[in-house]
Amino acid sequence: MLLRHTPEEQIERSALTVNPAKTCQPVGAMYAALGIHNCLPHSHGSQGCCAYHRSALTRHYKDPIMATTSSFTEGASVFGGQANLLESIANIFSIYGPDLIAVNTTCLSEVIGDDLTQIVNKAQAEGKIPAGKRVIHANTPSFKGSHVTGFANMTQAMVQYLAESSGTKLRQFNIIPGYVEPSDMAEVKRIAAELGIAAVTFPDTSEVVNSPLDGKFHMYPKGGTKVEAIKSAGDSALTFALGRTASLPAAKLLDTKCKVPFEVLDLPIGLQATDALIDALRKAAGVSVPESLMVERGRVVDLTTDMHQYFFRKKVALVGDPDHLVSLTQFLTDLDMEVVLVVTGTPPGPKFERRIRELAGDGVVVKAGLGTDMFQFHQYVKQLKPDLLFGNTYAKYIARDEDIPLIRIGFPIYDRVGHQYFPIVGYQGAMRLLEKILNALMDRQDRDAPEESFELVM
Numbered sequence: 001m002l003l004r005h006t007p008e009e010q011i012e013r014s015a016l017t018v019n020p021a022k023t024c025q026p027v028g029a030m031y032a033a034l035g036i037h038n039c040l041p042h043s044h045g046s047q048g049c050c051a052y053h054r055s056a057l058t059r060h061y062k063d064p065i066m067a068t069t070s071s072f073t074e075g076a077s078v079f080g081g082q083a084n085l086l087e088s089i090a091n092i093f094s095i096y097g098p099d100l101i102a103v104n105t106t107c108l109s110e111v112i113g114d115d116l117t118q119i120v121n122k123a124q125a126e127g128k129i130p131a132g133k134r135v136i137h138a139n140t141p142s143f144k145g146s147h148v149t150g151f152a153n154m155t156q157a158m159v160q161y162l163a164e165s166s167g168t169k170l171r172q173f174n175i176i177p178g179y180v181e182p183s184d185m186a187e188v189k190r191i192a193a194e195l196g197i198a199a200v201t202f203p204d205t206s207e208v209v210n211s212p213l214d215g216k217f218h219m220y221p222k223g224g225t226k227v228e229a230i231k232s233a234g235d236s237a238l239t240f241a242l243g244r245t246a247s248l249p250a251a252k253l254l255d256t257k258c259k260v261p262f263e264v265l266d267l268p269i270g271l272q273a274t275d276a277l278i279d280a281l282r283k284a285a286g287v288s289v290p291e292s293l294m295v296e297r298g299r300v301v302d303l304t305t306d307m308h309q310y311f312f313r314k315k316v317a318l319v320g321d322p323d324h325l326v327s328l329t330q331f332l333t334d335l336d337m338e339v340v341l342v343v344t345g346t347p348p349g350p351k352f353e354r355r356i357r358e359l360a361g362d363g364v365v366v367k368a369g370l371g372t373d374m375f376q377f378h379q380y381v382k383q384l385k386p387d388l389l390f391g392n393t394y395a396k397y398i399a400r401d402e403d404i405p406l407i408r409i410g411f412p413i414y415d416r417v418g419h420q421y422f423p424i425v426g427y428q429g430a431m432r433l434l435e436k437i438l439n440a441l442m443d444r445q446d447r448d449a450p451e452e453s454f455e456l457v458m
């Protein structure tokens with residue numbers, strides 16, 4: 001109802017954010033931590049923060065998300081949370097028996113100034129971490145970043161704490177898949193396997209947050225990258241960082257710490273970005289692209305060509321995460337659609353806006369960074385009148401108010417399923433996106449068609 005009163009005209013506002021176009025850092029950190037096998041994420045803050053992180057992930061994946069909390073009360077808020085975390089670590093290992101605890105901070109523990117490196121060292125010195133078990137941490141103050149930054153920070157922590165160089169290089173490659181769905185991580189692994197490449201993919205939430213129902217409770221599902229594999233990432237020949245915002249920090253640290261060089265690629269969403277990934281993997285490993293992948297690619301080209309007239313000059317507005325937005329803008333402009341608006345609440349780095357303008361042209365409106373919100377997105381949608389929206393579940397209110405079809409993408413998606421199981425990356429993912437776009441446009445065309453042009457065959 002409130003959105004009905006969103007005015008088209010914008011006024012300058014700097015002290016107010018209305019529905020931020022992002023969610024909180026620890027949510028992304030927790031999601032990344034779930035991508036380590038036998039890991040229990042731990043939120044160092046109040047119970048309310050942890051409850052929110054878990055419920056956001058549970059509602060998105062329709063799966064129970066296991067995580068623990070330092071359970072701050074007034075005492076910890078004033079004197080610091082060291083005692084709470086030390087007790088938590090001892091309790092978690094003795095009660096839940098994970099291989100590893102991945103601690104993320106919260107706004108509160110960051111404002112207090114808890115020194116997590118010192119607390120983890122103290123836990124080690126006091127024997128609270130059993131032999132062979134590990135505790136890692138990432139600083140994730142929400143007032144300074146988003147779920148994507150949190151994911152990037154926790155992935156970087158995996159390198160900082162776990163990756164090691166033994167001095168002997170292995171014939172394997174690291175793939176940091178970025179903040180994508182478990183289905184997308186599985187698809188990236190499948191592509192590497194089709195090429196016959198040995199890859200360490202981390203984090204990897206496939207078969208963790210989309211695990212099958214088998215009648216038993218699994219505190220630690222089957223999936224996730226093993227600690228040993230992340231350790232060996234320090235001996236890999238090369239790292240492929242997919243998505244600059246979510247994956248670059250970990251790739252850079254791996255280079256600095258273990259001398260593993262890296263290549264940054266866009267998330268492989270759409271034809272060109274998937275081509276770029278496969279080409280980079282092929283060149284690095286000295287292998288040929290198998291016929292199976294060529295067939296998949298050919299189908300994307302075929303469908304694009306067959307249905308080009310429906311994409312042509314349709315105006316699109318996008319709200320989401322920077323790495324998705326770059327690849328989507330490329331894919332949609334390749335389809336001859338016009339990307340008119342790109343919005344993200346994640347601080348995207350200095351190259352983001354230039355990249356979007358190179359792809360979509362100077363006319364595109366780009367709004368990015370902390371404080372960028374859905375209210376602003378709505379105002380621009382009113383002004384630019386796109387034919388199609390891409391965004392998470394929160395964009396549905398705008399879609400309904402403006403009567404524009406919405407394709408759900410990114411985080412969170414609370415009101416649909418499929419993102420857990422079906423990828424949007426790779427050629428298979430491109431096919432899925434093409435189908436989604438066509439269905440959205442054609443359903444709208446059918447709904448609005450006068451009787452004499454309500455066609456049976458498209």
Ligand code: SF4
Nearest residue numbers: 024049052106107142
């Ligand atoms: S207080 Fe900070 S960390 Fe906790 S839920 Fe809110 S934004 Fe997230």
